[in-house]
Amino acid sequence: MPMQTARTEPIEGQKPGTSGLRKKTKVFQRPHYLQNYVQSIFDGIGGIEGKTLVVGGDGRFFNDDAIQIILRMAAANGASRCIVGQGGLLSTPAASNLIRQHNADGGLILSASHNPGGPDADFGLKYNGPNGGPATEGVTQKIYDRTKTIDAYKITASGGIDIDTLGTRTHQGMQVDIVDPVADYAALMERLFDFDKIAALFKSGFTMRFDAMHAVTGPYAAAILEDRLGAASGTVVNGTPSPDFGKGHPDPNPIWAKALMDEMYGPDAPDFGAASDGDGDRNMIVGKGAYVTPSDSLALLTAKAHLAPAYAEGLAGVARSMPTSRAVDNVAKALGINCYETPTGWKFFGNLLDAGKVTLCGEESAGTGSDHVREKDGLWAVLLWLNILAETGKSVSDLLAEMWATHGRCYYTRHDFEDVDSDKANAMIDALRARLTDLPGTQAAGLTVAAADEFAYDDPVDGSRSTGQGLRLTFTNDARAVFRLSGTGTQGATIRVYLEQLESDPARLGLDPALALDAVASAALEISDLKAMTGRDAPDVIT
Ligand code: G1P
Numbered sequence: 001m002p003m004q005t006a007r008t009e010p011i012e013g014q015k016p017g018t019s020g021l022r023k024k025t026k027v028f029q030r031p032h033y034l035q036n037y038v039q040s041i042f043d044g045i046g047g048i049e050g051k052t053l054v055v056g057g058d059g060r061f062f063n064d065d066a067i068q069i070i071l072r073m074a075a076a077n078g079a080s081r082c083i084v085g086q087g088g089l090l091s092t093p094a095a096s097n098l099i100r101q102h103n104a105d106g107g108l109i110l111s112a113s114h115n116p117g118g119p120d121a122d123f124g125l126k127y128n129g130p131n132g133g134p135a136t137e138g139v140t141q142k143i144y145d146r147t148k149t150i151d152a153y154k155i156t157a158s159g160g161i162d163i164d165t166l167g168t169r170t171h172q173g174m175q176v177d178i179v180d181p182v183a184d185y186a187a188l189m190e191r192l193f194d195f196d197k198i199a200a201l202f203k204s205g206f207t208m209r210f211d212a213m214h215a216v217t218g219p220y221a222a223a224i225l226e227d228r229l230g231a232a233s234g235t236v237v238n239g240t241p242s243p244d245f246g247k248g249h250p251d252p253n254p255i256w257a258k259a260l261m262d263e264m265y266g267p268d269a270p271d272f273g274a275a276s277d278g279d280g281d282r283n284m285i286v287g288k289g290a291y292v293t294p295s296d297s298l299a300l301l302t303a304k305a306h307l308a309p310a311y312a313e314g315l316a317g318v319a320r321s322m323p324t325s326r327a328v329d330n331v332a333k334a335l336g337i338n339c340y341e342t343p344t345g346w347k348f349f350g351n352l353l354d355a356g357k358v359t360l361c362g363e364e365s366a367g368t369g370s371d372h373v374r375e376k377d378g379l380w381a382v383l384l385w386l387n388i389l390a391e392t393g394k395s396v397s398d399l400l401a402e403m404w405a406t407h408g409r410c411y412y413t414r415h416d417f418e419d420v421d422s423d424k425a426n427a428m429i430d431a432l433r434a435r436l437t438d439l440p441g442t443q444a445a446g447l448t449v450a451a452a453d454e455f456a457y458d459d460p461v462d463g464s465r466s467t468g469q470g471l472r473l474t475f476t477n478d479a480r481a482v483f484r485l486s487g488t489g490t491q492g493a494t495i496r497v498y499l500e501q502l503e504s505d506p507a508r509l510g511l512d513p514a515l516a517l518d519a520v521a522s523a524a525l526e527i528s529d530l531k532a533m534t535g536r537d538a539p540d541v542i543t
Pocket residue numbers: 113321344345346363364365367485486487488489496
């Protein structure tokens with residue numbers, strides 16, 4: 001087989017314990033950089049000889065070139081088959097589904113998720129294992145170790161593999177199947193949800209706006225919402241994936257999906273609004289004049305999932321990441337099911353899902369999912385909401401009001417301080433960590449600290465322990481503040497401060513969230529001394 005082995009050097013930038021690599025596009029385009037990481041993945045998972053891999057990405061700049069390199073390297077490393085989304089496109093949940101459906105040995109997903117794309121923005125690559133989920137810590141450690149020692153990679157001498165035409169071809173002995181990126185995923189959704197009921201809802205005049213943010217979910221949303229469920233044409237906006245996401249920031253939250261928020265709070269608001277991120281795993285849900293926090297969305301889906309066919313038998317359990325609000329805990333308690341608290345990051349849910357301990361899981365960062373794949377899934381969350389709206393005939397705000405009246409309301413916000421000098425950010429966290437045991441009883445902004453600790457997680461399935469997963473302070477009035485450093489930022493350090501206030505008094509369920517959280521926000525700043533330690537006056541992003 002005509003093949004070359006290029007000499008190379010170890011690469012910088014891969015963080016141990018993260019299930020992928022996210023960097024500036026220009027870094028990925030450096031000679032041998034992507035190649036080194038791909039070879040490190042192949043070596044780290046024990047070689048790919050005779051294996052089947054799923055390959056696809058969110059369509060951002062460099063997606064096509066990177067896929068050509070990956071396919072040539074997969075062939076040179078002896079893979080027997082690659083299943084590739086047509087045009088190089090696959091949403092992250094669709095890739096997870098394909099891995100599972102074809103019993104593939106894993107997949108390579110090209111995306112920097114919700115980070116902007118383009119020659120001067122971000123690119124990323126992650127490896128998912130045979131269960132369809134992000135690589136486990138053990139595997140990511142092996143890949144990381146390999147990035148430190150790698151000195152050569154294998155690649156076929158010629159490229160130009162047609163990934164735009166459906167069908168099967170071969171590249172130097174490896175079978176390449178170009179598949180419709182949407183078909184299998186849409187079929188899965190049709191098995192999970194009552195499509196007839198949702199179609200009837202649209203037929204009755206129910207209106208919706210889905211903002212695909214110029215990212216990968218456009219074709220999925222158009223095929224499912226408009227073509228199969230009969231939502232009016234034009235329901236899906238910004239539906240054509242673009243290499244730089246229309247110069248936007250494909251992160252579905254009130255800041256970056258502002259146009260959708262304005263429409264949903266305007267005079268002609270549709271009944272339901274939703275958005276998804278670059279690679280289609282995150283979601284934002286908003287009713288007429290009613291933004292749903294991701295934490296509340298997880299709680300509501302948990303309370304009502306039984307209304308969709310796939311979950312009619314009830315849920316085995318539910319899981320949330322530690323900084324996600326405790327709203328779902330109250331719902332789980334009422335349902336009599338377990339609620340697991342995991343570290344930030346989807347990979348921790350994988351074990352619980354594989355072991356059948358949980359059916360639904362979610363994160364405050366707009367990720368919600370279930371055991372149907374091993375990734376969070378934006379459109380899935382939207383369809384579950386639609387199924388619930390169709391079954392109950394209630395509006396989003398009615399459903400929320402009902403839930404708050406029954407379980408109390410968890411006001412919630414996240415403050416991000418971005419691109420902070422790494423030394424200063426670490427110093428702030430270290431100083432707070434050192435004072436944790438002294439904090440109970442401390443008063444700040446009228447609140448009193450009840451407990452303070454650093455979150456560690458003992459995985460109930462494999463017994464592994466993950467430490468250093470965020471500093472948390474609870475207050476005597478049911479408020480909570482959590483501090484952690486982002487593991488996905490690409491520049492400096494990002495400090496995330498998660499603020500929460502649980503209110504059960506019926507008279508306090510309709511407050512302005514910013515007001516309801518004012519005291520805990522002030523207390524968090526005062527106790528952490530964040531301003532003095534980092535030189536930052538205000539958060540860069542509030543979600
Ligand atoms: C962020 C989110 C986290 C999510 C991850 C990947 O990580 O906070 O919930 O799993 O992106 O989408 P962070 O930057 O906080 O480490």
